[in-house]
Amino acid sequence: MLEPFQFDFFVRGIIATTLVGALCGLLGVYIVLRRMAYIGHGLAHATFGGAVISYLMSFNFLLGASLWGFLSALLITLTARRATIHSDAAIGIITTASFALGVALISRFRSFTRSIEAALFGNILGVTTGDLLVIGSVAIVAFVIILAGYKFFLFTAFDQDVARFYGVPTGWVDTMFSLILAAVIVASMQVMGVTLIAAAIVIPPVIARLLTDNFRMMMILSITISALCGCFGIYISFFIDVSSGASVVLLSALVFVVVLGVTSLRSGRVTGRSFTGGV
Amino acid sequence: MLHPTPHERRGSTPIIRLDAVHAGYSALLVLENVDLTVMAGDFVGILGPSGSGKTTLLRTILGATRLYQGDVTVRGASTTRRIPRAGYVPQLETIDWTFPVTVEEVVLMGRTTKSPLMPWHSGEDRRMARDMLERLGIDHLRKRQISHLSGGQQQRAFLARALVSSPDLLLLDEPTRGVDIKTRDEVMHLLHDLNHQGITILMTTHEINTVAVHLPWLICVNGRIIAEGPPAEVINEDVLLRTYGAVMPVIEYHGMPLVAERPHAASFRRGASATEGAPNDPGTMTERHEHGNHSPRGRSGRAAHGTDGPPHRDA
Ligand SMILES: Nc1ncnc2c1ncn2[C@@H]1O[C@H](COP(=O)(O)OP(=O)(O)OP(=O)(O)O)[C@@H](O)[C@H]1O
Ligand SMILES: [Mg+2]
Numbered sequence: 001m002l003e004p005f006q007f008d009f010f011v012r013g014i015i016a017t018t019l020v021g022a023l024c025g026l027l028g029v030y031i032v033l034r035r036m037a038y039i040g041h042g043l044a045h046a047t048f049g050g051a052v053i054s055y056l057m058s059f060n061f062l063l064g065a066s067l068w069g070f071l072s073a074l075l076i077t078l079t080a081r082r083a084t085i086h087s088d089a090a091i092g093i094i095t096t097a098s099f100a101l102g103v104a105l106i107s108r109f110r111s112f113t114r115s116i117e118a119a120l121f122g123n124i125l126g127v128t129t130g131d132l133l134v135i136g137s138v139a140i141v142a143f144v145i146i147l148a149g150y151k152f153f154l155f156t157a158f159d160q161d162v163a164r165f166y167g168v169p170t171g172w173v174d175t176m177f178s179l180i181l182a183a184v185i186v187a188s189m190q191v192m193g194v195t196l197i198a199a200a201i202v203i204p205p206v207i208a209r210l211l212t213d214n215f216r217m218m219m220i221l222s223i224t225i226s227a228l229c230g231c232f233g234i235y236i237s238f239f240i241d242v243s244s245g246a247s248v249v250l251l252s253a254l255v256f257v258v259v260l261g262v263t264s265l266r267s268g269r270v271t272g273r274s275f276t277g278g279v
Numbered sequence: 280m281l282h283p284t285p286h287e288r289r290g291s292t293p294i295i296r297l298d299a300v301h302a303g304y305s306a307l308l309v310l311e312n313v314d315l316t317v318m319a320g321d322f323v324g325i326l327g328p329s330g331s332g333k334t335t336l337l338r339t340i341l342g343a344t345r346l347y348q349g350d351v352t353v354r355g356a357s358t359t360r361r362i363p364r365a366g367y368v369p370q371l372e373t374i375d376w377t378f379p380v381t382v383e384e385v386v387l388m389g390r391t392t393k394s395p396l397m398p399w400h401s402g403e404d405r406r407m408a409r410d411m412l413e414r415l416g417i418d419h420l421r422k423r424q425i426s427h428l429s430g431g432q433q434q435r436a437f438l439a440r441a442l443v444s445s446p447d448l449l450l451l452d453e454p455t456r457g458v459d460i461k462t463r464d465e466v467m468h469l470l471h472d473l474n475h476q477g478i479t480i481l482m483t484t485h486e487i488n489t490v491a492v493h494l495p496w497l498i499c500v501n502g503r504i505i506a507e508g509p510p511a512e513v514i515n516e517d518v519l520l521r522t523y524g525a526v527m528p529v530i531e532y533h534g535m536p537l538v539a540e541r542p543h544a545a546s547f548r549r550g551a552s553a554t555e556g557a558p559n560d561p562g563t564m565t566e567r568h569e570h571g572n573h574s575p576r577g578r579s580g581r582a583a584h585g586t587d588g589p590p591h592r593d594a
Contacts, residue, residue, distance in 0.1 A: 033378060148398045151391045158378050158388065165341050165367040166444055167392040213379045213424035 004238045012132055013124030013191070014234045017248060019139045020188040021200065021230025025223040026146055027184055028205040030177065033157050039076050040181075041198030042095030046072035047185050048194045049098035051119055052105045062134060062186055069182030072098060074175065099194075122193030122245030124234060131190055138187040142180045149173065154215060196245035203252040204229065210263045229255060294319040294448060294479050295340055300349035302339040308347060309335040311503045317481065319447070322474040324491045325483040327500035328523050333483040334370060336500060337450045340481070341365060353448075363448075366441030370452040371433055376426040382436045383408060383421040389444040404443075411439040416465070430457030438466065442473070449473070451482040455490055467493065487514065487538045510536060 004010045031040055050068020054061050076091050146153060155163040156173045164170050185197055192200050204226035208218045233248030240247070295317040303309035309332040317323055325333050338344045339351060342358030353363035366389070390404040400408075412418040415435040420428060425436060434454060441449060454470070455463045467490065474480050484490045491497055492510040499505040499513060499522040506518040514536035519527040528539045 150398050151388075151400065152395075154380075154384070155388045155391050158375065158380060158385075159369070159373075161343065161373075162367055162369055163388075163391070164343070164362050165365050165450075166389065167364050209379060213381070213427075215378075215380050215384055218379050 004235065009125055009127065010234075010238060012127045012129065013244065014231060016124065016127045016132055016135050016191050017230035017234045017244065018227050019135050019230075020184075020191050021204075021233075021248065022223050022227040023139050023142055023184045024188065024192075024197070024200040025204040025208075025226025026142065026219070027177075027181055028201040028203075028226070029208070029219050029222050030153060030157050031181075031201055032205040032209065037198070037202050038091065039073075040185075040201040042076060042091050043069060043073055043181060044185050044189070044194045044197040045099035046095040047098075047182065047189065048119060049100075049102035051186070051189065052102035056105055056109060065186045065189070066182050068098075069185055070179055073178035073182045076178075119189050120193050120195055121243050122189075122191050122196060124191055124237075124244040127190060135187045135191075138183045142184055145176060145180060149176065153177070191244060192248065193243070193245040196249050199249040200226070200230075200245075200252070203249070203256055207252070207256050207259050210259050225255065226252070292319045293317065294321075294354055295481075296350075296352045297339070298350045298352075300339060300351060301347040302344045302349075302351075303332075303335065303347065304345055309344075309502065310339060310500075313339075313349070313504055315498070315504065315507075317479060319479055320474070320477055322471070322480045322495050323482075324494040324497045325481060325500055326485075326487065326491055326497055326522060327483075327505075331501040331522075333500055334452055337367070337452055337481065337483065340450065341367065364446070365448040365450050366444050366446030368434075368437045368441050368449075368451045368454055371430065371437070371456065374425070374433075374437075379424060381422050381424055382412070382417065382428065385425055385436055386412060386421075386439045386443055389440040389442070393444075407443045408439070411443050412436075415439050415469070431459060431462045434458055435462075435466070438469075447478055449478055449480045449482075451480065453483050453485065455484060455486060460489075463489065492535050492537070514538065 028040070031037060047065050047069035050072075051061060051065040053059075053068070054064020057064070072094060075094055079091060079094075152163075152168055152173050155166065155168050156170050160170050188197050188200070205218065205222040207225050208221035211221055212218050229252040230248050233251040234244055236251065237244050237247035293316050295315065297313050297315040300313040300315075301308060301311055302313070313336070325336060327333050335344055339346070340353060340358070340363075342351060342353075342362050346359065351358040353365075356363065386408040387400050387404055390400060390407065393404060394401050409418065409421070412421055415438065417428075417432050417435050417439075420432060420436075425433060428436065434457065438451070438454060441451070449470075451470075455466060458466060463486075470480055470482070482494075492514060495509060496507070497510055497513045498507045499518055501522050501524075505522045506513045514529055516527065516529050519525070519529065519538065529536050530539055531537065
């Protein structure tokens with residue numbers, strides 16, 4: 001059972017996915033609660049365009065993609081704040097156009113198809129020690145900021161409008177969040193792939209929400225579930241030989257179905273789950 | 280229910296000032312030409328039918344609506360520059376009840392900026408939250424998710440959030456809605472007490488007889504300020520007709536005005552258009568729709584028409 005751990009690439013990969021899982025679980029809580037699920041999806045696609053462009057211009061890939069992602073995230077959160085019917089359409093346009101730009105550039109300059117496939121679908125074989133360092137640093141920074149600003153992020157997520165009247169600098173909170181989100185997406189791209197990041201961000205917090213009514217518990221559960229799915233998803237993918245990102249997402253989806261089944265059975269049988277939260 | 284000691288209206292410093300304010304939302308002008316001064320220490324009730332702009336007025340004071348014209352200053356600073364701080368209790372309809380937070384977590388939100396460098400709430404924050412929940416009689420519910428409460432308990436939870444932020448200004452949107460008689464009296468007593476401690480309070484209400492007439496100062500709103508003054512001056516048939524567009528007989532009871540409601544009075548003329556099932560004059564609907572489509576420039580161009588608009592025409 002420990003056989004895969006003989007390989008360095010596997011050890012690096014499993015550390016990477018566990019970290020990425022924890023990160024996605026952390027940010028996902030806010031994304032799901034603020035009903036911005038489509039933002040993770042859109043942003044991942046938008047970032048892809050930035051990645052391709054920086055690759056083509058021989059600009060630092062991480063920096064270029066992060067910057068591009070951050071700008072898109074900012075644009076998206078700004079658009080999302082206006083509660084007009086057109087905002088998701090606008091987001092759809094911004095992000096898919098950016099994605100299409102990436103695809104167009106690739107088909108025009110067919111020089112780097114392999115790393116592009118990794119960016120699209122995720123590939124743990126390619127995780128280098130350098131990548132690991134990047135993912136680790138992003139994880140530390142993201143956790144420190146989100147935990148340090150816990151009160152601010154919570155109030156903003158709950159009621160952005162009213163939070164302003166209580167002195168919460170919601171503009172800064174949003175900007176900070178967009179910055180972290182962009183960094184996390186770029187760091188996760190190699191492991192999860194653009195097309196699967198959205199699922200990795202959304203599924204764990206939804207599972208956690210089914211299990212608790214308490215915000216802090218939801219956060220802890222989401223991070224834990226997401227990290228475990230990342231870890232075991234990779235482990236399984238080694239044996240059944242499927243793409244790492246797909247394996248992680250399928251595992252989380254399976255957990256979701258099981259939890260959904262169990263919780264609805266329970267609430268159907270008794271008078272409903274206890275309001276104090278907890279599992 | 281009346282507080283034993285009389286209120287001192289009109290302190291010396293204005294805390295809120297609206298000067299010829301036209302405000303609303305993008306493409307919808309809700310408030311026209313509002314002049315309003317609230318002094319520090321005032322306790323003001325805002326009356327008006329559904330959709331008349333009560334919430335919009337509160338939000339305009341907080342700089343959270345679109346200001347088409349005029350100036351709003353709170354504590355001497357313009358709201359266009361900075362959002363003023365206040366203990367705001369939103370109308371319960373606007374809350375996201377599915378959000379996984381407990382009563383205690385909601386109350387602690389009121390302490391968010393008290394120790395900004397500490398990631399968690401301090402012991403003092405928690406003590407204050409507990410004390411406030413106890414004072415409002417919902418301490419035993421503090422671990423419950425907010426949707427698992429009755430309307431009155433929810434109301435008090437959000438009032439507690441406002442109060443733990445130690446505000447000098449409280450803006451309450453229908454704080455007595457959905458509350459039983461005893462709790463309502465308790466909430467009103469608490470508010471009177473807070474006002475006596477020097478906190479300025481503005482609250483909206485639909486309850487004229489049981490809440491509004493006990494407040495020292497009332498503002499009647501319907502797209503503009505119809506009347507302003509102590510209840511004895513404001514609650515009369517003329518003002519009520521212009522505010523609610525309905526004939527509401529007023530009688531005097533122990534020296535206080537009392538509105539004798541006639542539930543089937545079909546004389547709705549304006550306002551109340553947002554109330555489902557209210558007997559609506561189709562003409563008023565068209566008119567409100569028209570408001571929405573006019574640009575603010577166009578509206579102000581029709582100011583002359585505006586001054587003898589529907590509410591006044593009825594008078
Ligand atoms: N966010 C918004 N965007 C656009 N229009 C709005 C918004 N909120 C309110 N309105 C409109 O502004 C008008 C005034 O609404 P407001 O909420 O101020 O009424 P209200 O007096 O508080 O009513 P109620 O007693 O039902 O709470 C209404 O016509 C309403 O449809
Ligand atoms: Mg309202």
